Amino acid sequence: MKITILGGGGFLGRKLAARLAQDGALGGKPITELTLFDLAAPAPLATPFPLRCLGGDVADPAAVAAAIPPGTEVVFHLAAVVSAAAEADYDLGMKVNLQGTLAVLAACRALGTKPRVIFTSSVASFGGGQDAVVPDDGRQVPTNSYGAQKAIGELLLQDASRKGFLDAVSIRLPTVMVRPGRPNKAASSFVSAVVREPLLGLSTDCPVPPEFAVWICSPRSTMEWFLHAATMDTTPLGADRGINPPGRSATIAKMLEALETVAGKAAREKVGFAFDREIYDIVVGWPAAFAATRARRFGFVEQESLEELVQAFIEDDLAATKADRGL
Amino acid sequence: MKITILGGGGFLGRKLAARLAQDGALGGKPITELTLFDLAAPAPLATPFPLRCLGGDVADPAAVAAAIPPGTEVVFHLAAVVSAAAEADYDLGMKVNLQGTLAVLAACRALGTKPRVIFTSSVASFGGGQDAVVPDDGRQVPTNSYGAQKAIGELLLQDASRKGFLDAVSIRLPTVMVRPGRPNKAASSFVSAVVREPLLGLSTDCPVPPEFAVWICSPRSTMEWFLHAATMDTTPLGADRGINPPGRSATIAKMLEALETVAGKAAREKVGFAFDREIYDIVVGWPAAFAATRARRFGFVEQESLEELVQAFIEDDLAATKADRGL
Numbered sequence: 001m002k003i004t005i006l007g008g009g010g011f012l013g014r015k016l017a018a019r020l021a022q023d024g025a026l027g028g029k030p031i032t033e034l035t036l037f038d039l040a041a042p043a044p045l046a047t048p049f050p051l052r053c054l055g056g057d058v059a060d061p062a063a064v065a066a067a068i069p070p071g072t073e074v075v076f077h078l079a080a081v082v083s084a085a086a087e088a089d090y091d092l093g094m095k096v097n098l099q100g101t102l103a104v105l106a107a108c109r110a111l112g113t114k115p116r117v118i119f120t121s122s123v124a125s126f127g128g129g130q131d132a133v134v135p136d137d138g139r140q141v142p143t144n145s146y147g148a149q150k151a152i153g154e155l156l157l158q159d160a161s162r163k164g165f166l167d168a169v170s171i172r173l174p175t176v177m178v179r180p181g182r183p184n185k186a187a188s189s190f191v192s193a194v195v196r197e198p199l200l201g202l203s204t205d206c207p208v209p210p211e212f213a214v215w216i217c218s219p220r221s222t223m224e225w226f227l228h229a230a231t232m233d234t235t236p237l238g239a240d241r242g243i244n245p246p247g248r249s250a251t252i253a254k255m256l257e258a259l260e261t262v263a264g265k266a267a268r269e270k271v272g273f274a275f276d277r278e279i280y281d282i283v284v285g286w287p288a289a290f291a292a293t294r295a296r297r298f299g300f301v302e303q304e305s306l307e308e309l310v311q312a313f314i315e316d317d318l319a320a321t322k323a324d325r326g327l
Numbered sequence: 328m329k330i331t332i333l334g335g336g337g338f339l340g341r342k343l344a345a346r347l348a349q350d351g352a353l354g355g356k357p358i359t360e361l362t363l364f365d366l367a368a369p370a371p372l373a374t375p376f377p378l379r380c381l382g383g384d385v386a387d388p389a390a391v392a393a394a395i396p397p398g399t400e401v402v403f404h405l406a407a408v409v410s411a412a413a414e415a416d417y418d419l420g421m422k423v424n425l426q427g428t429l430a431v432l433a434a435c436r437a438l439g440t441k442p443r444v445i446f447t448s449s450v451a452s453f454g455g456g457q458d459a460v461v462p463d464d465g466r467q468v469p470t471n472s473y474g475a476q477k478a479i480g481e482l483l484l485q486d487a488s489r490k491g492f493l494d495a496v497s498i499r500l501p502t503v504m505v506r507p508g509r510p511n512k513a514a515s516s517f518v519s520a521v522v523r524e525p526l527l528g529l530s531t532d533c534p535v536p537p538e539f540a541v542w543i544c545s546p547r548s549t550m551e552w553f554l555h556a557a558t559m560d561t562t563p564l565g566a567d568r569g570i571n572p573p574g575r576s577a578t579i580a581k582m583l584e585a586l587e588t589v590a591g592k593a594a595r596e597k598v599g600f601a602f603d604r605e606i607y608d609i610v611v612g613w614p615a616a617f618a619a620t621r622a623r624r625f626g627f628v629e630q631e632s633l634e635e636l637v638q639a640f641i642e643d644d645l646a647a648t649k650a651d652r653g654l
Contacts, residue, residue: 090490127566139466141485141567148486152479158468159475163417239454240468 001029002071006058006104007078008036009043011179012120012222016076019223021047026074027231037067038079058100061107068107074116074230075166077104083124084186086146097149105156109165117157118229119170121242123215125151126172128287130213136244136294143285158241161234169229169237174217174247175286177255178313180321187282191216194252195259195310198270199318200327207276210253213288217247218309219316224301232299246296248303249289258306262314328356329398333385333431334405335363336370338506339447339549343403346550348374353401354558364394365406385427388434395434401443401557402493404431410451411513413473424476432483436492444484445556446497448569450542452478453499455614457540463571463621470612485568488561496556496564501544501574502613504582505640507648514609518543521579522586522637525597526645527654534603537580540615544574545636546643551628559626573623575630576616585633589641 003020007013017036025031031049036042041055056063058079068075079100080086086093101119108115124147125140126132142148150172157168179192183204190206191214197204217225225245234241260268296302304312321327330347334340344363352358358376363369368382383390385406395402406427407413413420428446435442451474452467453459469475477499484495506519510531517533518541524531544552552572561568587595623629631639648654 137466139464140482142482143489143566145486145490148482152482155467155469155475155479155482159472162470163472239470 001026001031001073002033002035002069003031003074003076004035004037004068004072005076005078006037006064006067007076007080008053009038009040010078011181012176012219013038013042013076013078014045015219015223016078016226017042017045019227021045024048026227033069035067035069035072037064059095059103061103064100064103065107065110068104068111068115070111071113072111072115073113074118075104075108076226076230077101077117077119080120080150081146082186083122083144083146086149087144090145093145093149097146098152101153101156105160105165109160114164114167116230116234117166117168118226119153119157119168121150121154121170121172122147123172123174123286125154126287127285129285130288132287133289133291134244134287135291138290154242158239161241162239167234168241169232169234170242171225171229172242172244173222174215174245176219176222177216178218178309178317180317180324182325187279188214190279194255194271195313196321198259198267199263199310199314200322200325201270203270203272205272205274206252207274207279208252208283209273209275210256211251212283213249213251214283215247215286215288215290216250217245217303218312220312221245221247221301221303228300236298243295243298243300244290244292245300246292246302247290248306250306254306258310261307262310328353328358328400329360329362329396330358330401330403331362331364331395331399332403332405333364333391333394334403334407335380336365336367337405338508339503339546340365340403340405341369341372342546342550343405343553344369344372346554348372351375353554360396362394362396362399364391386422386430388430391427391430392434392437395431395438395442397438398440399438399442400440401445402431402435403553403557404428404444404446407447408473409513410449410471410473413476414471417472420472420476424473425479428480428483432487432492436487441491441494443557443561444493444495445553446480446484446495448477448481448497448499449474450499450501450613452481453614454612456612457615459614460616460618461571461614462618481569485566488568489566494561495568496559496561497569498552498556499569499571500549501542501572503546503549504543505545505636505644507644507651509652514606515541517606521582521598522640523648525586525594526590526637526641527649527652528597530597530599532599532601533579534601534606535579535610536600536602537583538578539610540576540578541610542574542613542615542617543577544572544630545639547636547639548572548574548628548630555627563625570622570625570627571617571619572627573619573629574617575633577633581633585637588634589637
């Protein structure tokens with residue numbers, strides 16, 4: 001089985017590649033080739049099967065076609081300009097997030113073999129806010145360009161599935177925590193920072209109050225959802241290829257409780273609160289909870305507990321993050 | 328005030344141009360120039376203001392930019408490849424309905440003056456079927472490429488409105504009846520034919536049973552909605568620029584009752600029933616009713632009665648249709 005990861009150099013793409021390398025197979029079928037594609041060619045990793053690492057622009061149809069060779073059975077389309085960047089540079093977001101997805105559609109269609117496409121859509125494609133519990137048939141009224149482009153990508157891939165050009169599952173990812181690396185300019189940066197920074201021995205200020213709730217998931221759950229989406233029977237999905245996966249609605253206070261349970265009182269005390277109106281005004285529009293009934297019925301596993309999520313970051317990413325940041 | 332009608336050569340575009348010519352003004356402001364744009368340059372009509380009739384491809388950014396000159400305050404974007412054609416030729420539908428709308432967005436944005444854009448979306452952007460009463464926040468899960476492309480157009484124009492590039496109102500048109508002209512290959516052709524053909528003295532077979540319901544509107548209501556969308560205050564719409572206008576849910580039986588009331592028993596008896604599985608299977612997926620609460624709150628006028636609708640066709644279009652068809 002040939003597999004392609006578009007956005008294979010990113011945080012989730014690398015984790016997915018490592019997982020595929022470890023498993024050597026997907027859905028019981030041996031992997032015969034893996035292509036990692038990103039703006040800069042991703043660094044190679046050890047794999048028990050041939051690996052291609054390609055650099056290129058996802059909005060360039062020829063580059064994308066080269067990344068999806070004949071015989072490709074599964075394409076993970078994670079390539080995107082994320083929310084803050086797509087908001088700051090509208091044309092860049094449209095190019096990567098819209099024209100990029102059109103290029104992926106065209107390349108998959110050209111294969112003529114209806115590959116499975118796993119598309120990372122986002123909670124940012126919804127409005128709603130703190131009080132929302134988004135139902136499975138909740139309407140996407142995005143309040144940011146990234147979310148609009150993701151909702152458009154879903155419609156494109158859904159219709160292409162109906163036409164038989166490909167076979168898509170769009171997973172509307174919650175805010176993934178704990179992200180390794182550094183705090184960044186993403187409005188949601190604090191969601192990971194309130195756990196990661198204390199575990200690195202660093203202080204951090206949370207820009208929203210403790211009772212603020214976020215719809216979150218872990219990198220581990222994300223990997224399980226990706227693999228399930230790649231191997232599930234899509235027939236019961238019918239026309240609707242969008243999945244709200246069973247993440248977890250968690251307040252900052254609950255995250256800090258989990259941090260204390262796993263890492264002690266001293267870790268928790270590294271987190272202060274410094275209200276930031278600008279950040280608050282952005283994130284307050286994101287829905288904090290989803291029903292996710294349909295995803296559970298279709299076999300998407302439940303997000304683990306916050307304590308397990310914190311423990312998993314320590315096991316999977318803490319050492320590398322420390323090394324990265326010279327700590 | 329400069330106005331552009333994209334799709335100005337079509338059935339609704341011509342009616343709109345005639346209405347603007349008659350009114351000479353829009354929202355109390357005199358019209359200073361009208362541009363009609365279509366694949367073939369629309370035939371001129373008598374107007375009390377300068378008229379430009381341009382031919383070109385709506386997917387060609389330069390052609391669209393020429394059709395939307397500096398100072399344009401209102402753009403009616405009616406240009407589209409309709410449902411059956413977009414389904415038969417996917418690439419043509421994507422070109423006209425997606426790349427075309429992108430070209431309109433770019434041309435309006437380039438003006439830098441935030442023109443009002445009235446976009447004709449469609450009931451075809453929804454699934455649901457005969458039992459559905461689509462709420463105002465109903466999710467669009469299109470089951471045809473035309474509907475998907477319309478839903479995508481809405482997302483594009485909604486986000487462009489939020490960004491301040493333009494100021495869009497997307498009207499999800501019901502099935503418009505009574506269309507002049509001839510029966511055609513559109514799956515919904517029968518909705519107009521069951522009234523139009525008898526009024527022309529011709530027999531017709533209806534492919535769905537009498538109890539089959541359709542969400543319909545008249546050309547007259549459509550014009551009122553267009554003019555209202557062009558002049559309304561869009562601030563209260565917030566992020567959501569999509570409008571489900573107050574059409575009417577009507578069964579074929581009710582349409583025939585109205586026909587008999589207006590035109591007599593002999594007219595009604597021209598309509599037979601010949602079940603057509605292929606047509607039925609397409610149209611049975613369309614929602615037959617909408618709540619349309621929001622549109623009423625925002626001042627979109629109610630669809631007139633079926634009797635008035637039949638009478639309006641006789642007054643507005645019957646003579647021209649007879650002439651057209653050599654009857």
